[in-house]
Amino acid sequence: MAFSFCFCFGVTLLLSMWSMATCHIPDGAVTMECRDRYFTIAVDLSFAEKEPNFEAVDETGVYPITVKYAATCGYSTNLLPLLGRMELRASYFSCHTDNTDDEVFTFNFNLNAMHGGEDITYALNKTCSPTLPWSPREVTCEVNYMEVSVRSDMACPTGTKQDDWDAVVQMAYISATSDWQVLLHRDGEQLMPMNLSEAHKQGYAFDLTDGRLVFRTPYGQPDSLSTTVNGVPVEVIHAALFSRQNWVVLMVDLVAACSMYEGSYDESGYMMWETPEELHLLMSGLHETQINVGVNGELVEQPVAEERGYIVEKHNTTVQISIPYNAEGGYRKSLVSGDLYEFYVFDLYVEQISVDEDHVDTRLRFHRTLATPLLPRPVFSLNRTVLEDRTFTVYLGDVPEDVELAAVHLNGHKYMLPFNNTSSQTITKVVHPNNTHGYTLKVPFDDPVVVQKFSKEQAVLQYKLDVNYTMTILPENEPYYHLESVEALFTDVSPPTFQAVCSESGIRFKLDHRSFDYMWDISVGSDLLTSELAAQHGYILSNNSQSLLLDVPLFTHGYKYKDVTLKGFFGTFEILVRDHDTSEVQSSTVKTCPFTATELILCSTDGRMTVVADLSLAIPSGGVPARTNLVDKYCGPKEADDTKALFSFPLNGCGSTVKLGKEYVTYENEIFFSRKLNALKNPADSSNDIDKVMVQCTYPLAGLYRLFSVYKFESDTAGIGRIVRSARSAEGLQSSTTKPPAVLQTAVPATRLTPRPVSIKPGYRPPAQYIRVSSFLNQFNKGARGSPQAKVTPYIGL
Structure with missing residues (x-):
């Protein structure tokens, strides 16, 4: 802005303070500052329920600061939602400011804000003094107006054009009034002069202070000129202010110009x-x-x-x-x-x-x-997952400060923030010094929301997690979505394999845990291996985060035996690995170990009893176990030495007796050393006792498919065997330095076996299927008289 002022004059305007009641304002809600050439007020937008507004106050009244009024009177209001505040800037020469000697400026405003649906007025006032002395010429290009002030004692500038002065002087002399008038120039054309009241109605403001003349105009006035200077758009308005006092003419030539x-x-x-640098010719x-x-x-x-x-x-x-x-x-x-x-x-x-x-x-x-x-x-996301941790770790980064994460969708399941404390998923906010932040999401692989896929053909296990981040832009709460898909692959995935070692008392199995072993179940036969099953069958189970140890003592449930001789036998135990979802057998670990035992009795599932019995005390001195026999005298040992004999015979043969109980059936036979042979060797021994050892196999009725001698024997499980010695033999055992038990018995389950329906194979019609046990036994005994085969007698309460 350029201007000319050729005569010295001064006007003093005294203003009185406008007083009113002051309401309390919370700390920090409103700040007021004095700057070099203006006064500013900043209001926190959270202070009011809707956008606040200002009023200027002086001794003449209260004036709302509207958009138009602000540009005319030297105010600018700025709404700054990015900072959450509203600002008011007021020129030191604004309309309703109390000016004392151009050195002390007092501002009075009303702040109108709504609270609880009610408009409340707060009185604001501040006194400022410029920190810098005024320059002869001061020009301000505000966002909504141009303002120039000039010192009143300044000499006429050399850049003023003579033609411009001549036109103004001629107009001043023609005018007969002494009031101040304004003459506007537009594109070299002079408009008709108007007084200051008319100029103010058109948005122009003039003010005379103690030492300065002030002119202010909004942008875009009809009389302004839009032009370019060196390719830069510039707005110019040229005004001449004059007054005739008799033969003296007071004139001020003003040009306002600002870069647009x-x-x-x-x-x-x-x-x-x-x-x-030069906005107008007058500034050249x-x-x-x-x-x-x-x-x-x-x-x-x-x-x-x-x-x-x-x-x-x-x-x-x-x-x-x-x-x-x-x-x-x-x-x-x-x-x-x-x-x-x-x-x-x-x-x-x-x-x-x-x-x-x-x-x-x-x-x-x-x-x-x-x-x-x-x-x-x-924004970006990083997959920071470590397979060994078995947890998806996904980082969402470079999130701006005005963006907040509101929710996440994990494989289509929505989770609002913050997560539930009981949830296995976690999300943590990470703040960075560059005014950005991020979020770290953690979801365990075994979380139900994670999708798992196992390829048996490729031996690859895949975990997949699709993440949809829902963010909101503040303060509008506008949603924004960011998608990320992460997966974790385990290659060469195979069912777990046990290490197995033999010991004198059984077999030990060891499994080193892998992260994906949970996909399979471990079973003994059809039963899952649990701590309850181990306790029931006498296994010793130890399981921690590193490995699983299973000690299976000899003769416990699940063993299979073969190649039984007097010197020993082989025991085999199998552990199955099943698919967790389908229960199909995927692999197995089978371990066969050699064992020795002084005595042994085995009751097979196909109806055969195998016995190794120590007969050293059950036969007279000089007798040999090879001359012993079962109930059927033609059933002798398959193998014998000086102290032991090995028998292996069908349950329903060799004179075995069948005893039925409510839930069990027992096959029983005896090992004899006859009195007649004993008398020949020891005539002095007149005892009529027959030395004998009783052997038994007991099966649950619920597990038997075919029972009696006329049918093939089938059982779900191996039977429970016992070797029971006669009273005489028992006494001899007690007096012996080697003290085997009087009764040798394979392990009995700790709980009662649960009966199950008998499965009947096609073509099989047992004649006793619907016959009461007592009458059936009578008929069977009649048919079995005189036969050396099995004899059936009732037996209750095994």
């Missing part, structure tokens, strides 16, 4: 703003220009500006200012437009100090709001 450049953004990441004499730059109404020292990345350059007669888009002092905002974007806003503050040929300082200030275009602002 909106700013630009280049690919290197800079926002740029330009202004011509200015030289020795100095440029200072700042943001938010505060100028910074040149080293600080350079440290922030500001660049000030002159290209011919144009000043170009470049600011990095993310420099300190700017405001950023996130925005969703399909994808996530951001833009930056700078409240640019520029001071241009120039000296003309008359060594008169001109201080020109610009308030301009610069904004970048929408810049892509993608």
Whole structure:
């Protein structure tokens, strides 16, 4: 803005304070600051239920600060949702400011805010004094108006055109009034003069203080001129203020000019703003220009500006200012437009100090709001999963400060934040010093929400997790979604394999745990291996995070025996690995070990009893076990030595007796050493006792398919065998230095066996299927008389 002022005058205007009641304002809700050339008020938007508004107050009344009124009277209001506040800037020469000698300025405002549905008025007042002395010429290019003030004792500038002065003087003499009038120039055309009241109605403001003349006009007035200077858009308005006092004419030639450049953004990441050094011909004499730059109404020292990345350059007669888009002092905002974007806003503050040929300082200030275009602002995610941890770890990063995570969808299941404390999933916020943050999501592989897929053909186990992050842009709560899919692969996945070793008392199995072994179940036969099953069958089970140990003592449930001789036998135990979902057998570990035993009785599932009996005390001195026999005298041992004999015979043969109980059936036979043979060897021994050892096999009735001698024997499980000695034999055992038990018995289950329905094979029709046991036994005994085969007798309470 340029101006001319040729006569000295002074006007003093006294203002009185406007007093009113003051309501309490919470700390931090409202801040007021005095700056070099203006006063500012900042209001926190959370202070009121809706956008607050201001009123200017003086002794004449209360004046609402509307958009139009603000531009005319020297106010600017700015809503800053990025910062959550609203600002008011007031020029020191604004309409309703109390001015004392251009050194003390007192401001009075009303702040109107709504609380609880009720409008409440708060009185705000502040007194300011400029920290810098006034320059002869002061120009302000605000966001909504132009303002110029000039010292009243300043000499006429040399740049004033004579033709302009002649036209104004001629108009002043023609006018017969002594009131101040305004004459506007537009494109070389002079408009008709108007008084100050008419000018004020059109938005022009003039004020005379103790030492300065002030002129203010909004942008876009009908009488303003839009032009370009060196390619930079400039708005100009040319006004002449005059008054005739008899033969004396007081005249002020005023030209207001401001750069209207909106700013630009280049690919290197800079926002740029330009202004011509000479905005108008009347300013052509200015030289020795100095440029200072700042943001938010505060100028910074040149080293600080350079440290922030500001660049000030002159290209011919144009000043170009470049600011990095993310420099300190700017405001950023996130925005969703399909994808996530951001833009930056700078409240640019520029001071241009120039000296003309008359060594008169001109201080020109610009308030301009610069904004970048929408810049892509993608967030990113990283898969930080460690297979050994068996937990998905996904990091969502580079999340802007005005974006918050509200929920996540895990494989289609929605989880709101914060997660439930009992949930196995966790999410942690990570804050970074660059005003961004991130989130670390953890979901265990075995969480029900994780999808698992196992390929038997490729031996690959896959865990998959689809994550849909739901974020909200604050404060609008506009949603934004980010999708990520992560998977974890285990290759060469195979069913677990046990290590097995033999011992004197049984077999030990060991399994080293792997992370994916939970996919399979371990069983003994059809029964899952659990601590309860181990206790029931006498196994010793130890299971921790590292390994599983199973000790299977000899003769416990699940063993299979073969190659039984007097010197020993082989015991085989098998552990099955089944698919967890289908229970199909995937693999097995079979271990066969050699064992020795003084005595042994085996009751097979196919109806055969195998016995190794120590007969050293059950036969007379000099007798040999090879001459012993079963009930059927033709059933002798298969193998014998000096003390032991091995018998192996069908349960329903060799004179065995069948005893039926309510839930069990027992096959019983005896090992004899006859009295007749004993008398021949020891005539002095007249005892009529027959030395014998009883052997038994007991089976649960519920597990038998076919029972009696006329049918083939089948059983689900091996029977429980016992070797029972006669009283005489038992006495001999007690007197022996070697003390085997009087009764040798394989392990009996700790719990009662649960009966199950008998499975009848096709074509099989047992004649006794629906016959009462007692009558059936009578019929069977009649048919079995005189036969050396099995004899059936009732037997209750095994």
